Amino acid sequence: MHxxxxxxxxxxxxxxxxxxxxxxxxxxxxxxxxxxxxxxIEYLSKGDIDLIICDYNMPLKNGGDVYQYLLDAAHPCRYVxxxxxxxxxxxxxxxxxxxxxxxxxxxxxxxxKEIVAKLKSEESLVKAPDAYDYTAISTKLLLGLSILxxxxxIKLSDSKVFKVFDKGATFDETDYIKYxxxxxxxxxxxxxxxxxxIEKMNQxxxxxxxxxxxxxxxxxxxQVHQLISSTLKEYGFxxxxxxxxxAHFKETLDLCKSNKTLSLLLDKLLKxxxxxxxxxxxxxxxxxxxxxxRLEWASSVTxxxxxxxxxxxxxxxxxxxxxxxxxxxxxxxxxxxxxHPQKAADLLDKLPGIQPDTSRIILEHHEIGDGYGFPxxxxxxxxxxxSQLFIFSHYLVDIILxxxxxxxxxxxxxxxxxxxxxxxxxxxxxLLATLKEIDLFE
Ligand SMILES: [Fe+2]
Ligand SMILES: [Fe+2]
Numbered sequence: 001m002h003x004x005x006x007x008x009x010x011x012x013x014x015x016x017x018x019x020x021x022x023x024x025x026x027x028x029x030x031x032x033x034x035x036x037x038x039x040x041i042e043y044l045s046k047g048d049i050d051l052i053i054c055d056y057n058m059p060l061k062n063g064g065d066v067y068q069y070l071l072d073a074a075h076p077c078r079y080v081x082x083x084x085x086x087x088x089x090x091x092x093x094x095x096x097x098x099x100x101x102x103x104x105x106x107x108x109x110x111x112x113k114e115i116v117a118k119l120k121s122e123e124s125l126v127k128a129p130d131a132y133d134y135t136a137i138s139t140k141l142l143l144g145l146s147i148l149x150x151x152x153x154i155k156l157s158d159s160k161v162f163k164v165f166d167k168g169a170t171f172d173e174t175d176y177i178k179y180x181x182x183x184x185x186x187x188x189x190x191x192x193x194x195x196x197x198i199e200k201m202n203q204x205x206x207x208x209x210x211x212x213x214x215x216x217x218x219x220x221x222x223q224v225h226q227l228i229s230s231t232l233k234e235y236g237f238x239x240x241x242x243x244x245x246x247a248h249f250k251e252t253l254d255l256c257k258s259n260k261t262l263s264l265l266l267d268k269l270l271k272x273x274x275x276x277x278x279x280x281x282x283x284x285x286x287x288x289x290x291x292x293x294r295l296e297w298a299s300s301v302t303x304x305x306x307x308x309x310x311x312x313x314x315x316x317x318x319x320x321x322x323x324x325x326x327x328x329x330x331x332x333x334x335x336x337x338x339x340h341p342q343k344a345a346d347l348l349d350k351l352p353g354i355q356p357d358t359s360r361i362i363l364e365h366h367e368i369g370d371g372y373g374f375p376x377x378x379x380x381x382x383x384x385x386x387s388q389l390f391i392f393s394h395y396l397v398d399i400i401l402x403x404x405x406x407x408x409x410x411x412x413x414x415x416x417x418x419x420x421x422x423x424x425x426x427x428x429x430x431l432l433a434t435l436k437e438i439d440l441f442e
Contacts, residue, residue: 004029009040010055017138025135026116037061056083064092134188142171150189173268248303272319285310288393294438309361316340392431395421
């Protein structure tokens, strides 16, 4: 018998992903996809589809039209309906001669298992056990899983694979974006037991549904505003700074809403709001904007450059990073640490709607005062004024976070430590003099 060919017809990408994973991991088969009824019928008309898993409510033509086509053509394809509607609701299914099964949404997992078991009773369709059993898994699904249930590989050719993640590693938004920029939307898991991740997938499906709701998007905005406001209060910033910071933040949030990559990156920060990455990035955005406002540089263009740089300059660091891990990475000249400014700058460079120079600020954020920074080891006087403000704020933020953790946060303690930092650069000395003059803190 030829290799089984399965068509998954569904207009929801997430459902197609999950279905393809479940079917592929249980059956030796070739998968093809259709996003509406017309496309599905086109595939079926070529004659070699053995099984179709078909949504009912699709654009152009629905699942009933597809079934009617099969009946009219006396097509041997097995038909599986996958819908929240019941087949009993539709007359077309009264003739059940091609009807193979029904998967009820949203509980697709038990439904798929049942279909696979039914197919497996047709002996020739059972997938042969294989010592090197690679299962394709979409990067979107990996993002939903977050903690990887197996080692993950890239397939270079049929015989060549390359391991990219260990079992138990984290797959986050920046990994997802990294692969999608290379045009890769599928990676491969090895010897994966489906039951291992079925429960997790159920969760992914319900979260995908929730995230699609507009109220949820609104919640992100409220969450960010509350985060910024409580951050400013916690660290003793003047309350009157709030309205202008909020206004500038609103512009950046609007930008994030209109761009899928940026909203994914913002998700990574919100998910890690209590780790170093989240605290540091959100506080950076408030401090840079407040400082720029006091310097009377706070045009909305400048503010957006600062907020976007603040939020995303460290986005390629691990989301759950803490101070100890960060210090260790610095000490060991860790590759991931040394490359994070360049990676973030490269990514932001490619996105639409980002102000020019934003990626330059990001690239230069570790070029410290005396030319011993990275990646380019330039003296801070050779960086742009906005970069200088950013690097200065970067020190300031980490000092505030450190002092707060030790319970010794005060204006005097901040100035004392900033004095030491600013010694290396006349630019920093000027910024420190300004910081002392203006009232940033209560
Ligand atoms: Fe940073
Ligand atoms: Fe950094």
